[in-house]
Amino acid sequence: MAKIIELKKVNKWFDKFQVLKDIDLDVSSQEKIVICGPSGSGKSTLIRCINRLEEHQEGNIVVDGTELSENTKNIEKIRAEVGMVFQQFNLFPHLSVLDNCSLAPIWVKKLPKKQAEEIAMNNLKRVQIDDQALKFPGQLSGGQQQRAAIARALCMEPKIMLFDEPTSALDPEMIKEVLDVMVDLAKGGMTMIVVTHEMGFAKEVADYMIFMDEGKIVERAKTKEFFENPKSDRTKLFLSQIL
Amino acid sequence: MRKIFFIKPNISNLNICLPVGSFLILLSFLDIFLNTFYNLNPSFFIIGPVNKVLPLLLGMIGFYLIRIEYSGKKYLDIFNKKINLNNFNALCTLIISFSIIKIMPIFLSWFIIDANFVGDNKDACTGSGACWVYIKVWFERFIYGMYPASEIWRINISFILIIVFGLFGLFSNEKIKRYLILYYAVVYPILAFIIIYFLVSGGVFNLEWVQTNAWGGLSLTFIVAFFALIFCFPIGLFLALGRRSKLIAVRYVSIGFIEFWRGVPLITVLFMSAVIFPLFLPSGVYIDTLVRAIFAIALFEAAYIAEVIRGGLQALPKGQYEAARSLGMGYWKSNYLIILPQALKIVIPGIANTFLALVKDTPLIFVVGLLEIVGMTNLAKTNPKWLGLAMEGYIFAGLIFFLICYVMSKYSQSLEKKLSSER
Ligand SMILES: Nc1ncnc2c1ncn2[C@@H]1O[C@H](COP(=O)(O)OP(=O)(O)O)[C@@H](O)[C@H]1O
Ligand SMILES: [Mg+2]
Numbered sequence: 145m146a147k148i149i150e151l152k153k154v155n156k157w158f159d160k161f162q163v164l165k166d167i168d169l170d171v172s173s174q175e176k177i178v179i180c181g182p183s184g185s186g187k188s189t190l191i192r193c194i195n196r197l198e199e200h201q202e203g204n205i206v207v208d209g210t211e212l213s214e215n216t217k218n219i220e221k222i223r224a225e226v227g228m229v230f231q232q233f234n235l236f237p238h239l240s241v242l243d244n245c246s247l248a249p250i251w252v253k254k255l256p257k258k259q260a261e262e263i264a265m266n267n268l269k270r271v272q273i274d275d276q277a278l279k280f281p282g283q284l285s286g287g288q289q290q291r292a293a294i295a296r297a298l299c300m301e302p303k304i305m306l307f308d309e310p311t312s313a314l315d316p317e318m319i320k321e322v323l324d325v326m327v328d329l330a331k332g333g334m335t336m337i338v339v340t341h342e343m344g345f346a347k348e349v350a351d352y353m354i355f356m357d358e359g360k361i362v363e364r365a366k367t368k369e370f371f372e373n374p375k376s377d378r379t380k381l382f383l384s385q386i387l
Numbered sequence: 388m389r390k391i392f393f394i395k396p397n398i399s400n401l402n403i404c405l406p407v408g409s410f411l412i413l414l415s416f417l418d419i420f421l422n423t424f425y426n427l428n429p430s431f432f433i434i435g436p437v438n439k440v441l442p443l444l445l446g447m448i449g450f451y452l453i454r455i456e457y458s459g460k461k462y463l464d465i466f467n468k469k470i471n472l473n474n475f476n477a478l479c480t481l482i483i484s485f486s487i488i489k490i491m492p493i494f495l496s497w498f499i500i501d502a503n504f505v506g507d508n509k510d511a512c513t514g515s516g517a518c519w520v521y522i523k524v525w526f527e528r529f530i531y532g533m534y535p536a537s538e539i540w541r542i543n544i545s546f547i548l549i550i551v552f553g554l555f556g557l558f559s560n561e562k563i564k565r566y567l568i569l570y571y572a573v574v575y576p577i578l579a580f581i582i583i584y585f586l587v588s589g590g591v592f593n594l595e596w597v598q599t600n601a602w603g604g605l606s607l608t609f610i611v612a613f614f615a616l617i618f619c620f621p622i623g624l625f626l627a628l629g630r631r632s633k634l635i636a637v638r639y640v641s642i643g644f645i646e647f648w649r650g651v652p653l654i655t656v657l658f659m660s661a662v663i664f665p666l667f668l669p670s671g672v673y674i675d676t677l678v679r680a681i682f683a684i685a686l687f688e689a690a691y692i693a694e695v696i697r698g699g700l701q702a703l704p705k706g707q708y709e710a711a712r713s714l715g716m717g718y719w720k721s722n723y724l725i726i727l728p729q730a731l732k733i734v735i736p737g738i739a740n741t742f743l744a745l746v747k748d749t750p751l752i753f754v755v756g757l758l759e760i761v762g763m764t765n766l767a768k769t770n771p772k773w774l775g776l777a778m779e780g781y782i783f784a785g786l787i788f789f790l791i792c793y794v795m796s797k798y799s800q801s802l803e804k805k806l807s808s809e810r
Contacts, residue, residue: 224715234710
């Protein structure tokens with residue numbers, strides 16, 4: 145199958161501190177990958193490099209056939225193809241939920257307003273908050289906000305979705321409603337890279353598991369194998385703490 | 388210690404406490420009032436120092452008696468909560484009210500009672516109060532400067548036109564709303580400039596040419612403030628963005644510009660615009676003093692606006708930038724759609740502050756020979772026929788500045804409220 149994301153020997157530093165060390169990773173279309181690992185291990189940095197919110201210093205990152213580098217002219221085009229969901233939702237507080245969703249399709253994809261709003265409503269329906277469309281983000285619960293953020297990303301009709309700990313800022317009773325939406329999305333065939341510690345979710349949807357520690361990919365394995373028979377001691381330790 | 392008051396005012400003795408308390412308060416105010424305005428002392432029968440503080444004493448007891456919690460009377464409850472919460476609060480209320488009553492006659496007599504309104508020269512001012520005749524006679528000059536009296540209609544018409552064009556935004560529907568920013572940022576200033584240039588300046592369409600150094604008074608204040616405001620905002624906005632730019636050249640030029648203009652006093656800048664700036668112009672090119680002064684003020688205030696806006700940009704969480712970027716928005720789109728609407732909303736009070744400072748800085752244009760309203764009062768007070776009337780002129784100019792600034796401040800408050808209720 146065609147690789148939609150390819151990372152080769154990616155290295156990244158913040159000043160002298162090396163966050164990513166020789167990262168190799170490839171993702172095929174429609175694959176779902178879950179990344180886990182202790183805090184500060186570089187998970188966020190890794191997925192943020194994929195839509196170039198962070199710049200890597202060494203190695204190659206190719207997304208959907210385009211290599212990301214300083215010379216990449218169409219970085220906006222790549223970003224439009226890669227949806228991102230943040231831990232802190234990052235909805236636009238000055239816009240209604242509907243406007244949050246239709247803004248980028250109108251201004252980036254240049255769709256007519258009517259069509260963009262139609263798409264927005266469809267996606268809001270998909271995450272089951274179409275009844276909240278005219279409210280402002282501040283009026284929604286955390287779970288609803290995160291679902292709105294997912295809908296906003298989906299409105300750009302991305303080929304890839306990146307999730308950076310989407311449920312970590314949520315109260316426990318709201319985690320499920322967000323995970324349900326993500327499971328649904330996975331079943332619909334979206335290519336997904338998810339940083340999460342929700343292992344139930346991982347077992348249900350992930351094709352591959354990746355365990356990161358200190359900027360390295362320590363283990364990459366099929367989900368079943370990863371949980372039943374992890375190879376590295378560090379993975380075992382981590383899993384024993386988290387499960 | 389035994390309680391001084393045997394009555395504890397509460398809802399059960401409301402029917403006694405409220406009338407007695409109100410009566411005592413009334414008495415205290417009556418005493419002060421008669422004392423100040425009619426020079427009477429109704430409490431003459433009480434002698435000694437007690438006489439002096441009697442109103443305060445009566446008032447305090449009165450306030451104590453009506454301080455009834457949950458009285459069931461809405462207005463009494465509000466009154467108690469706002470100005471009669473405790474004894475200290477009541478004391479402050481009384482002292483402030485009494486002071487106002489005490490000061491009033493001084494003001495009233497100077498401003499109105501002993502002031503002179505009729506007549507047309509200084510000799511008409513015989514009373515001990517203000518000589519408003521002076522303002523009346525000079526009124527046209529204070530408003531229009533040395534602009535020829537027969538041509539004043541041109542200023543009036545152009546101001547009306549500018550206001551009418553300015554109100555455009557109020558009557559716009561959804562369809563043209565998206566072009567409003569373009570209208571106010573580009574079209575409106577040009578339009579206003581054309582109006583002022585052709586109508587006030589003249590020299591075309593059979594209109595007599597009036598040099599800018601004949602312009603003056605309040606109308607000049609408005610012209611200078613209006614154009615300086617309109618120009619300084621976009622310049623400040625781009626400077627603020629520039630200062631945070633990733634492009635090193637842009638960043639350092641912005642920083643240099645901002646720090647330079649913040650580092651020199653406005654009066655020096657105006658001097659330079661008049662004296663040094665023309666030296667840099669190629670020969671044959673002439674830029675009017677007024678235009679130079681307006682740009683000097685605009686650039687000066689732009690540096691302050693830039694720093695205010697930068698504060699707003701910095702207050703936004705990084706996630707907002709990242710979310711905009713992750714949706715494929717470039718630099719300009721994310722700023723225009725996501726960052727600036729939020730940042731500017733935060734800094735409305737700071738921008739209003741700078742705008743008010745700008746308006747109050749306009750009198751400084753006297754250093755380049757332009758006399759707006761304060762300049763005109765300065766000129767008028769040196770007129771041999773009207774010597775010694777500086778006070779009236781300054782109070783008049785001060786009141787006008789106060790009015791302008793008050794309106795601006797109120798507008799910024801309402802804008803703030805409107806925008807914060809929109810979310
Ligand atoms: N902008 C930054 N500047 C400097 N150090 C950073 C920055 N962002 C992250 N780091 C550091 O990089 C490391 C990895 O961070 P991150 O990718 O957020 O880890 P994770 O998401 O796995 O918790 C951490 O040690 C963090 O302190
Ligand atoms: Mg993280």
